[in-house]
Amino acid sequence: MTFNIYDFTSFNRWIDEGLNSIMSPTWALITEMAIIGIVFLLFYAVVGLFLVYAERKVCAFMQNRVGPNRVGPYGIFQTIADFIKLLMKELVYIKDSDKLLFNIAPFIVIIASFMALSAIPFAKGLHAIDFDIGILYVIAVSSLGVVGILLAGWSSNNKYSLIGAMRSGAQIVSYELSVGLSLLTIIVLSGTMQFSQIVEMQSNGWFIFKGHIPAFIAFVVFLISSTAETNRGPFDLAEAESELTAGFHTEYSGIKFAFFFLAEYMNMFLVASIAATVFLGGWMPFHVSGWAGFNTIMDYIPPLVWYFGKTAFIIWLMMLFKWTFPRLRIDQLLTLEWKYLLPINLVNILFMAFLVLMHWHF
Amino acid sequence: MKEIINLPVSKIDEEEYHINMGPQHPSTHGVLRLVVSLQGEIVKNLKPHCGYIHRGIEKMCEKDTYPQIIHLTDRIDYLSSHISNHAVCLLVEKALEIEIPERVQYIRTIMDELTRIQSHQLWWSSFGMDLGGLTCFFYGLRDREMILDIWEETTGSRFLQSYNCPGGVMQDIHPNFQKKVHAFLKTFKKKIKDYDRILSGNVIFENRSQGVGILSKEDAISYGVTGPSGRGSGWSCDVRKTEPYSMYSKVQFNEVLRYECDTYSRYMVRMQEMHESMNIIEQLIDNIPAGDHSAKMKAVIKLPAGEYFQQVESARGELGLYVVSDGNKTPYRMKFRTPSFSNLSVLDHISRDMKIADLVAIGASLDLVIPDIDR
Numbered sequence: 001m002t003f004n005i006y007d008f009t010s011f012n013r014w015i016d017e018g019l020n021s022i023m024s025p026t027w028a029l030i031t032e033m034a035i036i037g038i039v040f041l042l043f044y045a046v047v048g049l050f051l052v053y054a055e056r057k058v059c060a061f062m063q064n065r066v067g068p069n070r071v072g073p074y075g076i077f078q079t080i081a082d083f084i085k086l087l088m089k090e091l092v093y094i095k096d097s098d099k100l101l102f103n104i105a106p107f108i109v110i111i112a113s114f115m116a117l118s119a120i121p122f123a124k125g126l127h128a129i130d131f132d133i134g135i136l137y138v139i140a141v142s143s144l145g146v147v148g149i150l151l152a153g154w155s156s157n158n159k160y161s162l163i164g165a166m167r168s169g170a171q172i173v174s175y176e177l178s179v180g181l182s183l184l185t186i187i188v189l190s191g192t193m194q195f196s197q198i199v200e201m202q203s204n205g206w207f208i209f210k211g212h213i214p215a216f217i218a219f220v221v222f223l224i225s226s227t228a229e230t231n232r233g234p235f236d237l238a239e240a241e242s243e244l245t246a247g248f249h250t251e252y253s254g255i256k257f258a259f260f261f262l263a264e265y266m267n268m269f270l271v272a273s274i275a276a277t278v279f280l281g282g283w284m285p286f287h288v289s290g291w292a293g294f295n296t297i298m299d300y301i302p303p304l305v306w307y308f309g310k311t312a313f314i315i316w317l318m319m320l321f322k323w324t325f326p327r328l329r330i331d332q333l334l335t336l337e338w339k340y341l342l343p344i345n346l347v348n349i350l351f352m353a354f355l356v357l358m359h360w361h362f
Numbered sequence: 363m364k365e366i367i368n369l370p371v372s373k374i375d376e377e378e379y380h381i382n383m384g385p386q387h388p389s390t391h392g393v394l395r396l397v398v399s400l401q402g403e404i405v406k407n408l409k410p411h412c413g414y415i416h417r418g419i420e421k422m423c424e425k426d427t428y429p430q431i432i433h434l435t436d437r438i439d440y441l442s443s444h445i446s447n448h449a450v451c452l453l454v455e456k457a458l459e460i461e462i463p464e465r466v467q468y469i470r471t472i473m474d475e476l477t478r479i480q481s482h483q484l485w486w487s488s489f490g491m492d493l494g495g496l497t498c499f500f501y502g503l504r505d506r507e508m509i510l511d512i513w514e515e516t517t518g519s520r521f522l523q524s525y526n527c528p529g530g531v532m533q534d535i536h537p538n539f540q541k542k543v544h545a546f547l548k549t550f551k552k553k554i555k556d557y558d559r560i561l562s563g564n565v566i567f568e569n570r571s572q573g574v575g576i577l578s579k580e581d582a583i584s585y586g587v588t589g590p591s592g593r594g595s596g597w598s599c600d601v602r603k604t605e606p607y608s609m610y611s612k613v614q615f616n617e618v619l620r621y622e623c624d625t626y627s628r629y630m631v632r633m634q635e636m637h638e639s640m641n642i643i644e645q646l647i648d649n650i651p652a653g654d655h656s657a658k659m660k661a662v663i664k665l666p667a668g669e670y671f672q673q674v675e676s677a678r679g680e681l682g683l684y685v686v687s688d689g690n691k692t693p694y695r696m697k698f699r700t701p702s703f704s705n706l707s708v709l710d711h712i713s714r715d716m717k718i719a720d721l722v723a724i725g726a727s728l729d730l731v732i733p734d735i736d737r
């Protein structure tokens with residue numbers, strides 16, 4: 001076995017062959033699925049907890065505060081302590097609420113983000129599934145989350161929750177378009193929807209550089225609309241604290257609330273991963289075609305570092321948005337999407353198609 | 363629910379539904395309850411229910427002597443406590459025709475303006491928070507801390523000072539007072555630019571506030587909307603200009619007026635007023651004359667029988683005090699005309715057919731303090 005931090009293909013093959021040599025192929029497949037499931041669950045929890053901590057520190061930095069600094073060094077165990085607290089809290093049941101839907105809703109939200117995570121390539125050979133329609137799959141699966149939010153708002157038997165859910169429905173359905181179209185712009189350039197190929201194609205330059213202006217416009221549009229899709233400020237209308245107390249999750253307590261909370265951060269991680277993969281080359285190091293020496297030095301940095309670095313940068317940007325801007329109103333939100341982002345996007349696709357046709361890209 | 367809510371209109375649309383904003387709600391900043399009729403997201407009707415923090419202060423005043431009443435007035439509008447104290451003192455001094463040392467006039471005016479600045483800072487903080495810009499809250503509170511420190515040193519209290527007493531102030535100013543006020547002015551002049559940078563010039567904020575909650579000048583006058591909210595509609599209603607008291611007739615300052623009549627203009631009036639208040643303090647702080655910090659007063663203060671009225675400009679608007687005295691050491695009847703109560707009355711009128719998010723912005727722009735409404 002050769003374990004290589006730059007290429008996980010041989011490592012995966014070693015596990016596969018090892019499992020197949022000691023059990024039947026069916027059981028080997030089941031074992032592999034179980035291993036991947038457990039790894040993803042752990043990854044999900046760790047990333048979720050870390051992002052909550054990161055958000056608190058970034059927000060504290062923006063607001064001249066220190067942030068959590070009591071539990072552990074620099075307060076790094078604060079979110080774990082909070083999570084344990086939420087686990088032990090009582091689950092409050094609401095009179096006249098739709099019990100079944102009320103209980104299912106947080107799981108739908110969390111499953112949607114969990115499923116989408118499986119298509120993301122973390123490094124060479126390190127992805128759970130490599131669909132040839134990877135982008136389509138991610139868009140389809142991640143928009144399932146809105147069903148959970150709508151159910152949560154509907155089943156809570158609370159008017160604030162219902163308003164939050166209605167807003168969220170309108171918002172996600174609209175911004176889904178922009179997310180899809182901005183990714184489509186890059187698909188026009190790449191000619192494939194498979195994540196591994198998209199990353200591979202960026203070995204001589206990331207798409208944001210290769211695609212000239214349309215790729216950059218698509219990147220900005222994707223950032224705006226994906227921030228809206230994850231229900232984060234300044235687009236956090238669904239839970240608008242000062243208007244709707246807590247919006248769709250007003251009536252949730254304990255671990256169910258924690259599920260919504262975690263799902264929000266995982267969605268943010270997911271959106272940042274897609275942006276990093278599609279626009280910034282995913283795990284592909286920063287390469288400039290022609291500069292062989294520079295490229296070799298860049299290749300020494302492991303792909304996982306590149307991947308998490310890019311993702312962290314985009315997450316950081318999204319956190320800065322949230323703590324800087326005031327919230328939009330619902331009609332302004334829809335105006336922004338239907339009157340500005342959508343036309344810009346459509347023109348941008350044509351522009352990109354023209355660019356690809358004329359071979360003006362790098 | 364129907365028996366609890368007095369439905370606001372006789373004709374109720376089938377499409378309408380009601381929500382209770384408050385008494386526990388993040389954007390009412392206290393125990394105010396608004397029964398809002400909504401059609402989708404649009405506010406059709408609104409009925410404020412007050413009284414959740416009614417403490418019967420007017421009745422309590424009938425049992426208290428005038429120096430004791432001062433401590434109650436702190437609790438009416440806790441964000442302009444010094445100005446409320448000032449009103450009682452002015453009324454007593456006017457009734458007894460006492461000459462007040464000039465030093466006291468200077469100190470009181472400076473304190474009034476510091477009160478106005480810190481009140482507007484807290485208003486700005488919560489305004490930003492109501493619109494979803496949570497960072498504003500910490501910016502405002504950070505700068506307000508400096509004023510609270512100045513007060514703590516001189517008056518011994520950070521929040522409810524009761525620093526004024528009939529005839530003067532409780533104790534002389536601390537030796538550090540002038541130095542600290544100068545330091546505050548210097549710092550805040552830099553920081554207030556951050557306020558504009560993070561909120562005033564933001565395109566989302568401008569869209570959220572411009573053209574929202576139009577309050578015409580006629581409506582402002584007929585509803586009695588005073589203070590910065592009224593001046594945002596172009597009504598010149600500053601008591602410091604119309605009925606000057608203390609040092610206000612001797613200092614140079616502008617009455618800030620804006621004519622857009624919307625939430626944004628009410629916002630800008632307050633932002634500009636902070637500059638004006640700093641301007642007033644700058645004129646006074648270096649010229650505080652030497653002298654006594656209080657006039658000679660009798661041990662027991664008895665107002666001659668009669669009716670007295672005194673108005674001052676608090677941070678929220680015109681605060682009126684009306685006293686009927688029968689010659690005793692306690693008033694026969696005392697009535698407060700508090701600005702927030704009148705300002706609240708216009709909320710229904712200007713937030714109709716607006717979105718629920720606009721209602722929050724309008725409510726924040728009126729700068730309501732709930733104990734000031736309920737007393």
